Amino acid sequence: MMKKLLIANRGEIACRIIRTARAMGIATVAVYSDADAKALHTRTADEAVHIGPSPAAESYLVGEKIIAAAKETGADAIHPGYGFLSENVDFAQAVIDAGLTWVGPKPESIRAMGLKDAAKQLMMDAGVPVTPGYLGEDQSVERLKSEADAIGYPVLIKAVAGGGGKGMRKVDAAEDFEASLESCRREAKASFSNDEVLLEKWITSPRHIEVQVFGDSHGNVVHLFERDCSLQRRHQKVIEEAPAPGMDEATREEICAAAVRAAKAVDYEGAGTIEFIADASEGLRADRIFFMEMNTRLQVEHPVTEEITGVDLVEWQLRVASGEAIPLKQEELSINGHAIEARLYAEDPAKGFLPSTGRLDHFAIEDYGARFDRGVTRGGLVSPFYDPMIGKLIVHESDRETAIDEMLNMLDRSIVAPVKTNLGFVWRCLANPDFRAGNLDTGFIERNIESLIPSEIPSRKELDLAAAAQWHLAWESLAGGSRGSFEYRELRGFRMNAESMTEVTFSGSDGSALVGKVTAEARAAAFDANWNEIEGGVIFPFQGTTRVLSRRFDGAGHASAADGAILAPMPGKVIAVDVAEGDAVTAGQRLMVLEAMKMEHALTAPFDGTVTELSASEGGQVQVEAVLCVVEPKGE
Template sequence: MIEKLLIANRGEIACRIIRTAREMGIATVAVYSDADANALHVRSADEAVHIGPSPAAESYLVGDKIIAAAKQTGADAIHPGYGFLSENAGFAQAVIDAGLAWVGPKPSSIEAMGLKDAAKKLMREAGVPVTPGYEGEDQSVERLQKEADAIGYPVLIKAVAGGGGKGMRKVDAAKDFAAALESCRREAKASFSNDEVLLEKWITSPRHIEVQVFGDGHGNVVHLFERDCSLQRRHQKVIEEAPAPGMDEATREEICAAAVRAAKAVDYEGAGTIEFIADASEGLCADRIFFMEMNTRLQVEHPVTEEITGVDLVEWQLRVAGGEPIPLEQDQLSINGHSVEARLYAEDPTTGFLPSTGKLDLLELDEGLARIETGVEQGDQVSPHYDPMIAKIVTWGEDRDDAMLQLATALHAVRVWPVRTNAAFLLACLNDPTFRAGEMTTGLIADRGDALTEAPELGENEWQVAALNEFAPYYLASEQPGSGPWGSASGFRLNRDGSPRITVQHGGEARTLELEECVSATGFATTIDGGSLVYKEAHPFLFSLPGYTGGAASAADGAILAPMPGKVIALDVAEGQKVEAGQRLMVLEAMKMEHALTAPFAGTVTELSASEGAQVQVEAVLAVVEPEGD
């Protein structure tokens, strides 16, 4: 049995592993970079070791530092979590060579599934259904073009070493193939140092179905049923669920049996996921579900499987890594109810999903409504150096409708500020009729365009809720002898008929409302420094009293605001310079993304507070453009 475990990861997955290890009586060691010195996973572990600067390439991705930390603290095992070094066969072997237990599959299993072309050949030999395509060694443009023509368009070009949607191109016609191949190879070379590709038949109504498998060192392999991860944005999962809607028992048995064969083909140990692509044009059917790849690690979405099976997958990982057999046999596993998981990210869908970093002055996630997996607490920082996930919100219900309703309720209860989140986007996805019917494909979000990301319209009810919230302290104070807001500049005053009034503002608009007209408003507000947060369809609106200017400027008055905390990496204008509408003024960088800020209209730059190389906070006024004619 493992006695002391080092977690070679950070954030919510590190906290998740620490929780189970503690329940099993296993001591834990966290590792951390400069940016994570005060992170929740560091505070939660029994010990913590600093492993380097903030960039992951200098800390979490340096295997030698992690192994040294394990030896320094006397840890006898390393759990890689997911991401970072979790699917690095070289690191897994180095851990084993150092005399430590590796909580994961054998390095040979990782290698076998590491390249998509080799993995598909292996799966075909194991009797696992594979998407029609080409995985040959001849990588000439001529041969690839010939094979694509034979497969039939549309066809998908995929980097053999790819992942996360990189190195993938859909080609609709033969004339476009050569250019798409060149672009795909260029991206694959830059991302994976390998420009080899494979070809697959494009599935026109694709569903992403994956099966959780588990193996041990005693030759046992079981499956824990399937998950549906079809709701994706740019190949990144958004909402996952288990079991898959529309999956009949016969199809489930066939696809899960194929997943077990796949795991046995590589002598698999530990937790793994076999990912399939389903042609759902006529519903889910076993003869139209094909192997895509295997993830040789724990998945982000593993909680939904835990919720429907009652199994702690991390506990199983630790037991199997310690030499024990899988705790349950296949006939002891069954599906109970339905579970859904939403990934809450620090990003703003209304600005093209720009990352939103900074301090979490307000963070409220209701653990009474959902299972919350998080690596941050109120007051923590969302770092620009890593994945911007704030939490995974997981619900369980007797059936799918029940689980969905609970998730919607939990999303309505999300309170985060000033960091922006995708909560409203998640709720919009959840309420989409096609998704609600369980008939989504991987293209649903792209097909909807801006419909899922537009902020809801601010209505009279929200103004009234904000006014009520601002009324409260003044109204209560007025009932105390010798106190009250009379004569203050707060915006509160008595109307001549005795009904109190208050002025509140949002953005550049201000309204004066009477208490009497607000009492029937529905909803509630969260009081924060600077005003009241009112939520509509999980989207926050900040209201304040007159005189508060934080974040109130907008492009309408020519103020250029920072849409996210970041660094000014390019400054293209000077104060007093004339600019055209749409002209680039400067470029911000955050989380390795660049965002150009442009002039909202033709005019003159009358103020310029930004400077190249400067770090700026969200909604800081960086420049002001005065329109022509003013």
């Protein structure tokens, strides 16, 4: 068994690996960039080594620095986590060549599954069903367009070296193909240094089903059953669960057997995931489930598999990498209950899910004894340099209905501020009747998006609850009910009458006055709510959304840019500029593309008009709310 493990990653996955390694008596080494000098994984590991500036391309993606850190600290093994260099063949081989233990599959297996077109052909040869599409070497725009037309729209463009939803575009019509191809290739080149693509037929009612597999150096391969990852936004998973809703035993047996065949076809060792797409138009059926790709690493959603099987997959990784056999045989593995994972993203659903950065001044996840894998603590920073996921909430119960209820309870009492998060959005996904009924596919979020995004304006019920919370705090501090105490409270925005009815005036996010009333029902609810008084107001969660209300309306509104000024929604890099000064533009037309937190964000014209100013240039770095260009509206 290894003695000292270096984790070539950051955030929650680094913290999660450290936890298991420590339980096994293995010393740990963290690596960190400038931005992560005080990060949780840096502070949690036994040792930490600085490896460079904040951008991942200058730190976490530089294999030479990571191997040097391992040698400097005497580490004898490297675990890559997921993302970054986890599926980089050259890095895996360099680790092995340096005489270190690589906690992952053999480089040959990564290479075999690393390119989606080659992997698809390999699976066909192994008898694993695959989705119809185009895998050809001819990557010309003309050939790809011709093949897409022949397949029939909608089609899916996928980067052959892609993963994590990067380098994927759904194309609904022929006239959109070339623009989507250009965007896909650009993102693929930036993320994977490879802009080759393949095409697949878009399945109308798709379910994303994946199977956890595990192999060892003794020729053993087992599966640990399936997960459903159908709830996705822009191909990024939001909620995952195990087992898959509606999966019958016969279909499970066939899909898991196909996954084992896929792993054996590449002589697989370690943790891996075989991803399938299922045509769920008539429920889950074995003859309508097709291979998509293999992820040759630990998955973000691995905890739901751990919860239903009782297996620590990181422990298995460390044991298998050390030459041991898989601890359990296939017949010793079984499904126990149901598990759900929700990803906590630092993003603002009300603003198109733009990433949100800053300090977590308020960060309290009420887990009720459930599992919370995180990479930050209260007071920590959410950086603009990395993926916006800051944690994962996991519940495990006897059945799916109970698991959903427990996750809703968790979200109902969790507070994260002032950084915006997707927790209110997740709450609405879980509470949706179709989700509860198991009526899922990858288009679920897109179809229901309007009802899933929380309003920025507090509801009547929220205001009353906040007023009740303030009433309770005021009542507790009244010194014997003296008139002086009442007058003091009145100055803080309260009006109290003899029947103890209270009205509290808050200021809304737009500067408007919001009045909450305290009723007996609201007072009762306030006692059961997770609310806190903060300077000048109150903070409390409601259906996953954290509300921060200032107590007294002072008439101050928020400054806003003049009409037509296009502002940078976050710090980032301008990677494309589509217009020039003097150009006429139409409402919704793309003006430029900003890259931030590993995502592309298109900025569009708010109305028909003319570009009168242009300060952004391709390749330039911009700060949040910088004016990038100005569009003057078209005259009447």
